[in-house]
Amino acid sequence: MSAVIDAHHHDDHAHGPAKGITRWLYTTNHKDIGSMYLWFSFIMFLAGGVMALVIRAELFQPGHSFVDPHFFNQMTTMHGLVMVFGAIMPAFVGLANWMLPMMVGAPDMALPRMNNLSFWILPFASLMLISTLFMEGGGPDFGWTMYAPLSTTYAPDSVTFMIFAIHLLGASSIMGAINIIATILNMRAPGMTLMKMPMFVWTWLITAYLLIAVMPVLAGAVTMMLFDIHFGTSFFDAAGGGDPVLFQHIFWFFGHPEVYIMILPAFGIVSHVIPAFSRKRLFGYDSMVYATSSIAFLSFIVWAHHMFTVGMPLAGQLFFMYATMLIAVPTGVKVFNWVSTMWQGSMTFETPMLFALAFVFLFTVGGFSGVMLAIAPADYQYHDTYFVVAHFHYVLVSGALFSIFCAVYYWLPKWTGFMYSEALGKLHFWLSFIGVNVAFFPMHFSGLAGMPRRIPDYALQFANFNAWSTVGAFIFGLSQLVFLYVVIKSIRGGQKATAQVWDGAEGLEWTVPSPAPYHTFSTPPVVK
Amino acid sequence: MSIATRFVPSGLLLFAVVALAVPASASSGWNMTPGVTEISRAIYDLHMLIFWICVAIGVVVFGAMLVSIILHRKSRGVTPATFHESTKLEIVWTLVPLGILIGMAIPATTVLVQMYDSGGEDMVVEVRGYQWRWQYKYLDDDLNEQISFFSNLSTPREQIRGQSEKGENYLLEVDNPLVIPINRKVRFLLTSNDVIHAWWVPDFALKRDAIPGFINEMWTIVEEPGIYRGQCAELCGIDHGFMPIVVYALPEDEYDAWYAEQLQLARVEDQLMERDWSEAELLARGEKVYGTHCVGCHQADGQGVPPVFPALAGNAMMTGDFDTHMEVVYHGRAGTAMQAFGPVLSPLDMASVMNYQRHAFGDAGSSKRAEAVKPKDIVSFAAAQ
Numbered sequence: 001m002s003a004v005i006d007a008h009h010h011d012d013h014a015h016g017p018a019k020g021i022t023r024w025l026y027t028t029n030h031k032d033i034g035s036m037y038l039w040f041s042f043i044m045f046l047a048g049g050v051m052a053l054v055i056r057a058e059l060f061q062p063g064h065s066f067v068d069p070h071f072f073n074q075m076t077t078m079h080g081l082v083m084v085f086g087a088i089m090p091a092f093v094g095l096a097n098w099m100l101p102m103m104v105g106a107p108d109m110a111l112p113r114m115n116n117l118s119f120w121i122l123p124f125a126s127l128m129l130i131s132t133l134f135m136e137g138g139g140p141d142f143g144w145t146m147y148a149p150l151s152t153t154y155a156p157d158s159v160t161f162m163i164f165a166i167h168l169l170g171a172s173s174i175m176g177a178i179n180i181i182a183t184i185l186n187m188r189a190p191g192m193t194l195m196k197m198p199m200f201v202w203t204w205l206i207t208a209y210l211l212i213a214v215m216p217v218l219a220g221a222v223t224m225m226l227f228d229i230h231f232g233t234s235f236f237d238a239a240g241g242g243d244p245v246l247f248q249h250i251f252w253f254f255g256h257p258e259v260y261i262m263i264l265p266a267f268g269i270v271s272h273v274i275p276a277f278s279r280k281r282l283f284g285y286d287s288m289v290y291a292t293s294s295i296a297f298l299s300f301i302v303w304a305h306h307m308f309t310v311g312m313p314l315a316g317q318l319f320f321m322y323a324t325m326l327i328a329v330p331t332g333v334k335v336f337n338w339v340s341t342m343w344q345g346s347m348t349f350e351t352p353m354l355f356a357l358a359f360v361f362l363f364t365v366g367g368f369s370g371v372m373l374a375i376a377p378a379d380y381q382y383h384d385t386y387f388v389v390a391h392f393h394y395v396l397v398s399g400a401l402f403s404i405f406c407a408v409y410y411w412l413p414k415w416t417g418f419m420y421s422e423a424l425g426k427l428h429f430w431l432s433f434i435g436v437n438v439a440f441f442p443m444h445f446s447g448l449a450g451m452p453r454r455i456p457d458y459a460l461q462f463a464n465f466n467a468w469s470t471v472g473a474f475i476f477g478l479s480q481l482v483f484l485y486v487v488i489k490s491i492r493g494g495q496k497a498t499a500q501v502w503d504g505a506e507g508l509e510w511t512v513p514s515p516a517p518y519h520t521f522s523t524p525p526v527v528k
Numbered sequence: 529m530s531i532a533t534r535f536v537p538s539g540l541l542l543f544a545v546v547a548l549a550v551p552a553s554a555s556s557g558w559n560m561t562p563g564v565t566e567i568s569r570a571i572y573d574l575h576m577l578i579f580w581i582c583v584a585i586g587v588v589v590f591g592a593m594l595v596s597i598i599l600h601r602k603s604r605g606v607t608p609a610t611f612h613e614s615t616k617l618e619i620v621w622t623l624v625p626l627g628i629l630i631g632m633a634i635p636a637t638t639v640l641v642q643m644y645d646s647g648g649e650d651m652v653v654e655v656r657g658y659q660w661r662w663q664y665k666y667l668d669d670d671l672n673e674q675i676s677f678f679s680n681l682s683t684p685r686e687q688i689r690g691q692s693e694k695g696e697n698y699l700l701e702v703d704n705p706l707v708i709p710i711n712r713k714v715r716f717l718l719t720s721n722d723v724i725h726a727w728w729v730p731d732f733a734l735k736r737d738a739i740p741g742f743i744n745e746m747w748t749i750v751e752e753p754g755i756y757r758g759q760c761a762e763l764c765g766i767d768h769g770f771m772p773i774v775v776y777a778l779p780e781d782e783y784d785a786w787y788a789e790q791l792q793l794a795r796v797e798d799q800l801m802e803r804d805w806s807e808a809e810l811l812a813r814g815e816k817v818y819g820t821h822c823v824g825c826h827q828a829d830g831q832g833v834p835p836v837f838p839a840l841a842g843n844a845m846m847t848g849d850f851d852t853h854m855e856v857v858y859h860g861r862a863g864t865a866m867q868a869f870g871p872v873l874s875p876l877d878m879a880s881v882m883n884y885q886r887h888a889f890g891d892a893g894s895s896k897r898a899e900a901v902k903p904k905d906i907v908s909f910a911a912a913q
């Protein structure tokens with residue numbers, strides 16, 4: 001049977017993409033789908049960014065300035081949901097689509113049609129999510145964490161659409177994860193044993209398992225919300241015998257692994273870029289794999305560190321405090337390994353490397369505040385203040401997002417066949433680096449000084465910090481237009497890229513020409 | 529019987545002036561406040577300890593990075609080394625951080641255990657969160673409430689809208705502050721009437737969620753008299769940013785005097801109910817009640833924020849049947865932000881605010897107006913429920 005198919009489709013293998021719109025609608029090609037994921041996530045990044053700027057504009061000065069508190073709450077909620085489910089996660093899936101098959105020497109993803117489906121769900125789900133803002137009663141206004149009963153009994157009607165959108169986004173993620181696992185486990189080139197897999201492949205493999213484990217939990221949580229809202233159940237309604245805190249337990253059982261879903265692939269990316277530009281092999285490959293696995297395991301038993309103030313018993317507080325502190329150990333191992341990789345290397349500082357170095361530096365800063373937050377008694381003072389906002393933006397913006405920029409600059413020549421403009425890339429880097437720090441560093445101070453998060457107006461002593469944060473946010477936001485320009489310019493043309501692109505880079509993706517042909521590795525390479 | 533007391537006695541005002549001149553909570557403005565309790569200082573020390581440990585680790589890690597960036601760069605013509613693993617090093621940088629973490633965990637555990645030791649209190653205050661205000665009830669030895677009152681934001685809307693200059697305690701000021709004595713162990717019981725709120729006063733290092741259907745507890749012993757300010761710390765809806773907390777910590781004798789005065793006032797208010805109220809009196813009182821309880825949603829001009837918060841102006845209910853109006857105010861509207869005010873407002877306040885609403889948004893001034901609603905009507909309505 002397979003012989004027949006082979007013969008029949010023989011000349012299909014040589015053809016390029018279909019013409020016109022159908023190329024994108026029907027495509028099962030991992031590179032096309034990867035590009036669509038990346039463009040989609042960039043659009044969502046801009047949309048979520050505009051919402052962030054609305055928030056920052058309102059907070060520039062104390063007092064009511066532009067938007068009323070109801071709309072403000074919709075902005076914070078939608079900003080969080082769009083950035084997490086629309087920008088960061090799809091961007092990593094896009095990178096996985098583009099790079100995983102090339103890194104393991106496979107011709108495509110294992111399940112190409114499902115790949116098409118998992119992408120095309122996204123635009124519709126996201127459109128539905130964002131459309132809630134225009135519905136009667138306004139969009140979701142209870143924070144991306146959706147705590148009941150604010151998100152159930154007290155929610156605007158549009159919450160139902162948000163729930164459905166989350167179901168769809170979750171289904172898309174699960175399909176993507178299944179596809180990634182199937183590809184990595186079944187389609188590696190001969191000779192590529194597990195412990196020879198590139199780090200990006202390893203981290204994505206583990207991430208995909210996390211996704212499969214926790215996306216159904218989120219689906220369960222929002223389904224219970226749906227039932228409470230429409231079908232008369234009382235899962236989270238104390239008046240009906242339910243438990244509002246149960247929602248938080250379920251949400252964070254998803255939520256904490258979720259934050260690692262957004263950072264493990266980032267670990268993979270910088271584990272490629274730092275060796276390439278240090279011209280030295282990654283230090284401690286094995287320990288990196290073990291550290292990633294332990295982080296993934298630990299991420300399942302720390303969720304209640306988000307809930308230190310809900311009134312858990314002492315034993316519970318202690319358990320979650322110790323477990324959370326423990327995560328710092330494998331995280332530290334990774335940082336030490338990256339620094340040792342640079343040590344006595346021969347470093348150059350092209351844009352990807354700048355982003356990778358900034359990642360190590362600023363992610364570690366976020367890790368420090370993470371350890372502080374892990375200390376339960378101190379968390380009574382930090383919790384739900386801007387200190388937490390500073391923490392997670394350091395790990396997510398200068399962590400996850402910087403790693404995505406890093407990856408795009410690193411692999412862009414392979415995708416387009418042209419070098420990007422190094423000068424503009426560096427401009428983008430420095431503006432982003434300055435913007436991020438001016439925006440988010442003062443939030444540590446406003447938080448410690450006592451400013452709660454998610455408030456549309458604040459007491460006068462927080463005014464200076466907030467003014468700085470707003471200035472930084474606008475610098476950061478506007479500098480992303482430079483990024484857009486650099487990418488478009490490099491698609492249009494420029495200096496031709498070689499197959500190797502970076503002299504220190506290693507891996508199968510650098511053995512194919514630049515731009516990578518529409519079909520690569522139709523016959524698998526052999527890995528020694 | 530729950531009677532709201534709404535007058536800050538003059539002695540307290542005097543004290544406030546003195547306390548303002550000598551600010552007790554000297555917040556540095558950049559860092560966590562050390563606060564004014566044993567626990568808050570312990571937490572501050574913990575915070576600084578961990579901060580400095582992080583700084584030290586940062587100096588080592590970022591220092592090594594910086595050295596590499598400066599010395600080990602290609603432009604200096606270095607050839608890269610080839611080492612790429614060392615089990616010994618991996619073990620070292622697993623065990624050393626583990627040791628440091630254990631060093632942090634020990635003091636953290638000690639403080640936590642201390643915070644959980646909530647027995648032996650001298651008094652109990654129930655803190656109840658509402659959208660968007662706090663209610664404080666002082667429970668006596670048999671845990672019956674004696675004094676109970678609401679604490680609302682008192683910053684004028686003009687300041688928020690930028691129509692007048694913002695005061696020093698902008699958004700951190702309330703009409704009726706919580707009053708507690710210093711040097712006594714005060715135990716707080718927290719719960720909520722609607723969504724989850726969180727009660728937080730940084731100077732006491734107390735933050736705990738107020739959850740509907742649940743009772744959380746925490747305690748404090750404040751050591752210095754003063755005025756301490758905090759805010760709701762859990763997103764609780766539109767006016768989450770506008771439900772601050774103000775605590776007056778008084779010397780014991782002053783507190784005892786205040787408490788006695790409040791008990792007295794509560795009794796007087798009971799008698800007020802019996803009196804015959806003129807319509808003008810009710811309207812004046814009703815305007816105040818409207819300003820604290822209704823204006824957040826229905827707005828000062830009664831236009832609301834449709835469709836979430838319906839307009840009262842021109843609403844048929846304002847001119848219609850008195851019982852329907854009472855029904856909604858007393859029981860609220862299930863599933864919406866309109867809460868049941870029956871348990872919240874005294875009959876006197878409910879009668880006043882209904883009169884005010886009907887007067888301001890109904891057929892104001894017209895001679896068709898029905899007779900005023902009297903507190904006694906509310907009492908009989910409540911009895912029939």
Ligand code: HEM
Binds near residue numbers: 262370391
């Ligand atoms: C050393 C590692 C880390 C530790 C010990 C840590 C610890 C914590 C703790 C204790 C909180 C709860 C704070 C509170 O609400 O009071 C928190 C919040 C958060 N962390 Fe981390 N964290 C770490 C790394 C990360 C990473 C890698 C990410 C994501 C890439 C992340 C994302 C977040 C987010 C999104 C929140 C806030 C969620 C919300 O409430 O909206 N953290 N972290």
Ligand SMILES: [Cu+2]
Binds near residue numbers: 302
């Ligand atoms: Cu977490």
